[in-house]
Amino acid sequence: MTASSRPLSRKDIRRENERLILEAAEKVFAEAGFGGATMQLIADMAGLPKANLHYYFPTKESLYRQVVQAIFLDWLKAADVFDAAPGPVEGLGAYIDAKMEISRRHPAGSKVWASEVMHRAPVIQDYLETTLVEWTEGRMDVIRRWIAEGKMDAVDPRHLLYMLWATTQHYADFGHQIETLNGGRPLSDVQWAAAKETVKGIILKGIGAQPSPGA
Amino acid sequence: MTASSRPLSRKDIRRENERLILEAAEKVFAEAGFGGATMQLIADMAGLPKANLHYYFPTKESLYRQVVQAIFLDWLKAADVFDAAPGPVEGLGAYIDAKMEISRRHPAGSKVWASEVMHRAPVIQDYLETTLVEWTEGRMDVIRRWIAEGKMDAVDPRHLLYMLWATTQHYADFGHQIETLNGGRPLSDVQWAAAKETVKGIILKGIGAQPSPGA
DNA sequence: TCTTTTCTTGACCATACGGTCAGGAACCGC
């Protein structure tokens, strides 16, 4: 429309269209599940003809796989706060904050992941067996170190991690239920803050986390 | 096969076939989601011809609705322990135990529920708005009473409930991921016990639950 | 400008799905 719409280079076109498609696909897969999603719906939401989707992504499954992969990488990145922290209060606190923020800003991704895992991970099982296993082992080591240093109680690190994942992702995956129980309205800023504080408060106190000295 | 297979009365036949179908449907809906599930697959799993399913349940959606309703009622019943308890240690402890046990024994139901809510509850939204809202209000009152009686910290009861749901249902909904992280094996009895104790320990300590006197 | 490569898209196809139906089998009250 404006004079600024210069002709796009081919690389730009490809990048832009792939972005459009992946964005639309994430929403549709989240709302309808893999089986319920249709290429036509994704195409409509992306504003492209269906045949164009198949030009960039040969099959529905390949498109879906890319969506799930992107989510997984996002999650791994968001967990870097874990390692640098001096103790559980900072490390787990920041991790909870980060994951709650993802649940708030990016709920569709969390839903797609949940759906995939619930259906026995037919597409990303290899990721679970390799990357996720390694990541989990590493984080459990950090927790065990904190325990050894007397910075928290000797809780089972594996189940602690599951609690963190469960509680934070719940706000995305079950967002609709939470919204309904909130009178049909999305959580306000204040309510989101209360959620974060409650989760952090209960878990950090529950594991007997000791504040790091000199903070 | 055996001589004991007497002819079934009509009521028995209806009850038995409906049970077979609902059981199979729950599994298939849990594994494939509503969109991915097919009546043919459910029929095969139930050992009945597809047309027979449509004799008992006119549409796929009506069958699905009955499956979800059954799960919901099951969950409500499992929460009776809440009210009778003298304090949070007994009440929440028993509730966590009960919900963990459901996650272990009845994971398919939990998955169907999760899937339904994740897809914005197209079928059971009315239940969310009525029964679930009332149930939640009632339980929050109990928690507020415990707080007023000094039996636990003044945590936000709403988010405490969400934490309970999230952590316990996680063991069903993400059971496949947990299994993968456990070397591909289901959790053993000992591991389930550890999960229960860890969850109960962290939450009860995290909310500062005071043991009831005279226990 | 001419060629080549990339991108676009309406029309099309085979398949699989939810659902229907008619006709027969099995059970039940009388």
Add this chain to the structure above:
DNA sequence: GCGGTTCCTGACCGTATGGTCAAGAAAAGA
């Protein structure tokens, strides 16, 4: 045993879906 009701099921139908294709438009390179 008989009439009526319930149960059973193979065959069938319309539709929607994932995916294909061929012909053209647009950009890049020469």
